[in-house]
Amino acid sequence: MSAIGFIGLGNMGSHMAANLVKAGHDVKGFDVVTSNVDTFVSAGGSASGSVGEASAGVDMVITMLPAGKHVRDVYTGSDGILAHAAPGTLLIDSSTIDVASARAVADAAHKADMHMIDAPVSGGVGGAEAGTLTFMVGGSDETFEKARPVLEAMGKNIFHAGGAGNGQAAKICNNMILGISMIGVCEAFVLAEQLGLDHQKLFDISSTASGQCWSLTTYCPVPGPIPTTPANSGYKPGFSAGMMLKDLKLAQEAAQASDAATPLGAQAAAIYALFDAAGHTDTDFSGIIKLLRGKA
Ligand code: NAD
Numbered sequence: 001m002s003a004i005g006f007i008g009l010g011n012m013g014s015h016m017a018a019n020l021v022k023a024g025h026d027v028k029g030f031d032v033v034t035s036n037v038d039t040f041v042s043a044g045g046s047a048s049g050s051v052g053e054a055s056a057g058v059d060m061v062i063t064m065l066p067a068g069k070h071v072r073d074v075y076t077g078s079d080g081i082l083a084h085a086a087p088g089t090l091l092i093d094s095s096t097i098d099v100a101s102a103r104a105v106a107d108a109a110h111k112a113d114m115h116m117i118d119a120p121v122s123g124g125v126g127g128a129e130a131g132t133l134t135f136m137v138g139g140s141d142e143t144f145e146k147a148r149p150v151l152e153a154m155g156k157n158i159f160h161a162g163g164a165g166n167g168q169a170a171k172i173c174n175n176m177i178l179g180i181s182m183i184g185v186c187e188a189f190v191l192a193e194q195l196g197l198d199h200q201k202l203f204d205i206s207s208t209a210s211g212q213c214w215s216l217t218t219y220c221p222v223p224g225p226i227p228t229t230p231a232n233s234g235y236k237p238g239f240s241a242g243m244m245l246k247d248l249k250l251a252q253e254a255a256q257a258s259d260a261a262t263p264l265g266a267q268a269a270a271i272y273a274l275f276d277a278a279g280h281t282d283t284d285f286s287g288i289i290k291l292l293r294g295k296a
Helices: 013-022 034-042 051-055 068-076 099-111 124-130 141-152 166-195 199-206 241-258 263-280 285-292
Strands: 003-007 026-030 060-063 090-093 115-118 133-138 155-162
Touching (some): 003 013, 003 051, 013 034, 013 124, 026 034, 026 051, 060 068, 060 141, 068 090, 068 099, 099 166, 099 241, 115 141, 115 166, 133 141, 133 166, 141 155, 166 199, 166 241, 166 263, 166 285, 241 263, 241 285, 263 285
Parallel strands (some): 003 026, 003 060, 133 155
Antiparallel strands (some): 115 133
């Protein structure tokens, strides 16, 4: 059993922290929204009144925050984690943030004699609740092994992607593939509609031919072929278009900073920005088919 500080008890963090409590850890939670802390206390956790309080006297601190600026503030701010946690503390950031911030914060943690990994997740709120998240981890071999048992209490697949920041790199590369492939599959269905080719026929053929991919066979963006996808329930997320846009923007930021050519990634980011601006931030990302039909 470990003493853990958990900072950021939102849609994902609340479930992840509750799973740590269920696994027998002693978890102190903090969130700037007080009602999130109250909910965590009713799930068996204890309350902290500040970042500093959640970081002091614990074996590890886990953060699950919206974006890079929150992570930088919470770790390196004057009242942040690095100012309050003891040397040797294990630090795990599971937020999805830019690679540059992840590396900068890991470097600051290292200088303060702490051990840090970036460990963003995929699997959504459902995976957080069920404890079946996938973790993509960046950091040293030693710190990865130290963190593995606690990650296993929150997830099912734990991957070590390399040094600091590589967890974030894996996450944005994967989601760039996903955004591009979803638009490709949606374009094919829209073209099929115009040509009088039935959705199910295209699905049956392409899912066993060279067009096969996850966006088609697991997350089919039209109702019918896979009855459980968001397309069958009015594109209720799932994984929202707003989240996809966030990840595509992070991928573009990283591509520009590293001089990588990602023209389709750029196009996918622009298409999701249009969908978002049309009021679909909270629509499932497979709902992008509506935009392609001119009906967003
Ligand atoms: P969320 O907005 O529901 O939760 C973030 C929480 O952080 C909020 O409760 C907020 O009050 C809290 N917070 C912000 N600043 C704080 C501070 N200074 N101190 C303490 N608490 C603070 O977001 P979420 O959906 O839980 O996502 C968290 C992260 O996980 C994001 O980076 C997101 O991109 C990533 N993610 C989300 C999903 C998903 O399906 N929701 C899936 C994969 C990854």
